Amino acid sequence: MSHLFPTYSKWELEPESAKGSYLYCKDGGVYLDFTSGIGVCNLGHCHPEVKESVEQQLNKFWHISNLFPIDLQEKTAEILTNASGLDLVFFANSGAEANEAAIKLARKATGKTKILTFHQSFHGRTFATMSATGQDKIKQGYGPMLDKFEYVPFNDLQALEQQLTEEVAAVMLEVVQGEGGIYVASKEFLQGVEVLCKEKGALLLIDEIQTGIGRTGKAFAFQHFGIKPDIISVAKGMANGIPTGAIVADGRLKEFFGPGSHGTTFGGNPIAMAAATKTMEIIFQPTFLEEVQTKSEWIFSLLKQKLSGNQLVKDIRGLGLMIGIELDMPVVSILEELRKEGLIVLNAGEKVIRLLPSLNTPKEDIERAIAILEKNLNIHAKLTI
Structure with a gap:
C-alpha cells in the first residue's frame, strides 16, 4: 500500500x-x-559538470537563509540577466512560485489587479497560477478561483485588443503553449501584444518555465521574436533537476519588491544555485x-x-x-x-x-x-x- x-x-x-x-x-x-x-x-x-558543481557546494554549506549575502545567487542572477537582457532576479523554488512572484510584482507595480491570460495556457497549480491557467480541467473541485483573471483566444490579436483596457495590470503568456498542445505564438501576435501592453500601461509577463534555458534554441523563447518582456519566469531547465525557479524583471520594477515585500525560505538555495550556474554556463554558450x-x-x-x-x-x-x-x-x-x-x-x-x-x-x-x-x-x- x-x-x-x-x-x-x-x-x-x-x-x-x-x-x-x-x-x-x-x-x-x-x-x-x-x-x-x-x-x-x-x-x-x-x-558530470553539474554534479561536480553541486558536490563542491555540498562540502561548503547547504542552507543559511536569505538573510546572508550569497555569492552564488549573485553569480546566477548575473547569468540570467545577461542572457535575458533584463536587470533583476528573485529566486523561488519552482515554476508555480516564480509565476506567483510575477503576478504579485505586476499587480503591485501597476496598482491594478486584472490580468489577461490565454485559453489552453498553463501556469501552475497554486490558487493564483490555477486562476491564471486557461484550462478548466485543473480547477475542478476547488471552488471559486481568484478573480481578476480573464482569458483570451491564443494567437488572436484582435480578441486581445478588445479586452486589453487601461484597467489591465499585465498580459501573461507562453511563447509555446506546452501543456496546451505545443502551440507556437506567431511573431505578428507577440509583437502586437508588446505594442498593446505599452499603449495601455500593462506589463508583459512571459512564462518561460518550459520554453526557457535553451529549450527552443535561444536562451529564452521570446528572443526568437524581437520582443522584450517586462518580467519572465523560469524554472524547469534552470538547474538540470535540482529544484529552483526565478523571475527576471526590468530594473524599473526594483522599488516594488523591496525589503519585506516578498520572500522565500528556500529560494536561491546554495545547492540549487551551484547546479543552476553550471547548467546555464554550458547551455548559454552560443x-x-x-x-x-x-x-x-x-x-x-x-x-x-x-x-x-x-x-x-x-x-x-x-x-x-x-x-x-x-x-x-x-x-x-x-x-x-x-x-x-x-x-x-x-x-x-x-x-x-x-x-x-x-x-x-x-x-x-x-x-x-x-x-x-x-x-x-x-x-x-x-x-x-
Missing part, C-alpha cells in the same frame, strides 16, 4: 539510475528518455544554442519525412526541441506501447505526443527514437484502415 496521495497516474517503470538520455529501471529495462523530467534535465541525467537550432531543424525534417504519409498524423509542430505530434486519436495507449519499446515520451493534451529530449541528445539516440515512433504509428495507422 502506498502512503502517497494518488495525484499522479504512475507509470509501470521504476528507475534505479539514469545517465545522459537513458533511464535504467529495476526490472532491468533500459529506456530512452525523451521527457527530460518534463523539460527539466536539459543536459541529460547526472551531467555554439551550444546554435547546435540546438541545427538539431531542431534536422529533427523536424526527419519527423516529417518519416511520418508525413501516416494518416493518423495531423500535424507536427513546435520550436527548438519542444515538439508536438498531433494525432487523430488519443495518445495514452500509444505512450504505453512506446515505453514497452524502450522509448519514454509525454502527451500534451489528449491527442498530442510531446517530445522533450535533452538538448545534448546524440544524433543516434534521436534516430532510434524516431524509428520507434514511426514503427508504432504505422502499426496503428494500419489498424484503423
Whole structure:
C-alpha cells in the first residue's frame, strides 16, 4: 500500500539510475528518455559538470537563509540577466512560485489587479497560477478561483485588443503553449501584444518555465521574436533537476519588491544555485544554442519525412526541441506501447505526443527514437484502415 496521495497516474517503470538520455529501471529495462523530467534535465541525467558543481557546494554549506549575502545567487542572477537582457532576479523554488512572484510584482507595480491570460495556457497549480491557467480541467473541485483573471483566444490579436483596457495590470503568456498542445505564438501576435501592453500601461509577463534555458534554441523563447518582456519566469531547465525557479524583471520594477515585500525560505538555495550556474554556463554558450537550432531543424525534417504519409498524423509542430505530434486519436495507449519499446515520451493534451529530449541528445539516440515512433504509428495507422 502506498502512503502517497494518488495525484499522479504512475507509470509501470521504476528507475534505479539514469545517465545522459537513458533511464535504467529495476526490472532491468533500459529506456530512452525523451521527457527530460518534463523539460527539466536539459543536459541529460547526472551531467558530470553539474554534479561536480553541486558536490563542491555540498562540502561548503547547504542552507543559511536569505538573510546572508550569497555569492552564488549573485553569480546566477548575473547569468540570467545577461542572457535575458533584463536587470533583476528573485529566486523561488519552482515554476508555480516564480509565476506567483510575477503576478504579485505586476499587480503591485501597476496598482491594478486584472490580468489577461490565454485559453489552453498553463501556469501552475497554486490558487493564483490555477486562476491564471486557461484550462478548466485543473480547477475542478476547488471552488471559486481568484478573480481578476480573464482569458483570451491564443494567437488572436484582435480578441486581445478588445479586452486589453487601461484597467489591465499585465498580459501573461507562453511563447509555446506546452501543456496546451505545443502551440507556437506567431511573431505578428507577440509583437502586437508588446505594442498593446505599452499603449495601455500593462506589463508583459512571459512564462518561460518550459520554453526557457535553451529549450527552443535561444536562451529564452521570446528572443526568437524581437520582443522584450517586462518580467519572465523560469524554472524547469534552470538547474538540470535540482529544484529552483526565478523571475527576471526590468530594473524599473526594483522599488516594488523591496525589503519585506516578498520572500522565500528556500529560494536561491546554495545547492540549487551551484547546479543552476553550471547548467546555464554550458547551455548559454552560443555554439551550444546554435547546435540546438541545427538539431531542431534536422529533427523536424526527419519527423516529417518519416511520418508525413501516416494518416493518423495531423500535424507536427513546435520550436527548438519542444515538439508536438498531433494525432487523430488519443495518445495514452500509444505512450504505453512506446515505453514497452524502450522509448519514454509525454502527451500534451489528449491527442498530442510531446517530445522533450535533452538538448545534448546524440544524433543516434534521436534516430532510434524516431524509428520507434514511426514503427508504432504505422502499426496503428494500419489498424484503423
